[in-house]
Amino acid sequence: MLFLKDTPLETIIPMAQAIEAVEESLAETSRGNAVVLPRRRIHHDNRMLFGVLPGSFKGAMGAYLQTDRDRSIHHETVILYSVETGEPLVLFQDCSINELRTGAAGGVGAKHLAPPDARRVAVIGSEKHAFTQLQAVCAVRLIDTVRVFSPTPAHRLRFAGRVRSGLGLEATAADSAEAALEGSDIVITATNAQSPVFEGRDLRPGMHVTSIANGDKTRVREEIDRDTMSRAARVCLTSKATVEANESDVFRAVRDGVLAWDGVCELGDVILGNAPGRTAPEEITLFKLQGLGIMDLALGLRAYEALKDSASVQRL
Secondary structure, eight states, X not given: OEEEESOXXXXXXXXXXXXXXXXXXXXXXXXXXXXXXXXXXXXXXXXXXXXEEEEEETTEEEEEEEEEETTTEEEEEEEEEEXXXXXXXXXXXXXXXXXXXXXXXXXXXXXXXXXXXXXXXXEEOOSHHHHHHHHHHHHHSOOOEEEEEOSSHHHHHHHHHHXXXXXXXXXXXXXXXHHHHTTOSEEEEOOOOSSOSSOGGGOOTTOEEEEOOOOOXXXXXXXXXXXXXXXXXXXXXXXXXXXXXXXXXXXXXXXXXXXXXXXXXXXXXXXXXXXXXXXXXXOOEEEEOXXXXXXXXXXXXXXXXXXXXXXXXXXX
């Protein structure tokens, strides 16, 4: 079994390949050629959680395992086994798979839902996930301008500087979420917010929104408001089953009559053409992204194939 620890997966799999791998995993899931089980979490009194995201894909089975306490303590493990032999293939420990796969999934959503001529992005959030989401959007659209808002001025200034130096884009720090959204084509929200970070009424026709915060009935996350959901011509998820199992914000909106399930689709069906993506320039689209173990397996399998014959990789 290969063993990698503290090796960022992006050093093995560039974002463009990660987007391909995640897109394939979602399409194969919709075709019925992969197995995905909804995320499950155990919550403890000290706010520590343990999360499990299992799946099976292209001859590999395994899971993403997570421990987390308010992001101050965070560890992740991904392990893959052979479906044929049952033997372990590779173990990744703290290799930043979460950031890469979530960013890649956002890129797949933008590829199929964002305006084809999108150039300007508003980012709400300033940490790792915000940056990988932006990286992925840049891989599928010709972005030239970024505005970032985060409640802490130093954080948004730092993020804008990182975008300028790391992605070569024009990037500025906005004083408010409303200012960040002004003139933007794509909105990325990557926060731990428990209440909406912008007002849906500020969205203009044609915008695309990617939201990645997904809590559950124990740990509420609600970074977008119900105006955003109701104004969207297309509300797209990675997994309805995960939303239902975790009772996250889209589930609550359906329960309360803000949305109807028949108006919500899965991204895998959009990829296959079984559900519509963007059908008109003026449509507002929303991709509400849920993490799935199948996406971690897809990236892990690509990394395994790239490294399995290497003499420099540690084996257990």
